[in-house]
Amino acid sequence: MGVVNRRTARAAVVAAVGISALGLxxxxxxxxxxxxxxxxxxxxxxxxxxxxxxxxxxxxxxFQKFCVQQRQGTGSWRTVKCAHGAVFDGGAVDTWVRAEHRGTLQFRGALYETGWNANKLHLQMVTPTETVRVR
Known part of the structure; x- marks a missing residue:
């Protein structure tokens, strides 16, 4: 390998590492x-x-607010309970839900946030769904 090729390869590696660091x-x-x-x-x-x-x-x-949601089978999600919420903290929910009907009952957590120029809460993320089998 010639001197020019080694310099070119070295420059390419240095550039790739620099670009990766910027991306990270x-x-x-x-x-x-x-x-x-x-x-x-x-x-x-x-x-x-x-x-x-x-x-x-x-x-x-x-401003953030954390809520617990449930659904029966494949129905629509409904909110069970929400925390009070705050800036930097969506809050915590600790509740009991009665499983009234047989089948599958699903639960998830949902974090809502306000926009910068709006007071309306919008869904930011949901947790993975936890399933309960009701016999």
Whole structure:
């Protein structure tokens, strides 16, 4: 390999590392969302209660509110309970839900935020769905 080819290869590697470093620094500048969401037990009899507990927050400086949502089977999601919410913190919810009908009951956590120029909350993220089988 000639001297010119080695210099060209070295310059290409240095440029690639520099571009990668710029890309990583841009990624870390975004806001970070953290959450914790648990449902127990995962199998219950009809009429039993299910414990749902969760919290979420975003390090963005917007008003946030964390809510627990449920649905029966493949129906639409409905809100069970919401935290009060705050700036930098969506709050925590700890509640019990009665499993009234047989089938599948699903739960998820939802973090809502306000826009910069609006007071209306919009959905920012949802947690993975937790499923409870009701016998």
């Amino acid at each position: 620094s841009a990624v870390t500048a975004f806001a970070k969302i953290s959450y914790d969401f648990k449902v127990s037990p995962h199998v219950v009899k009809a009429g039993a209660r299910v414990h749902v507990k969760g919290d979420a927050s975003n390090d963005d400086d917007r």
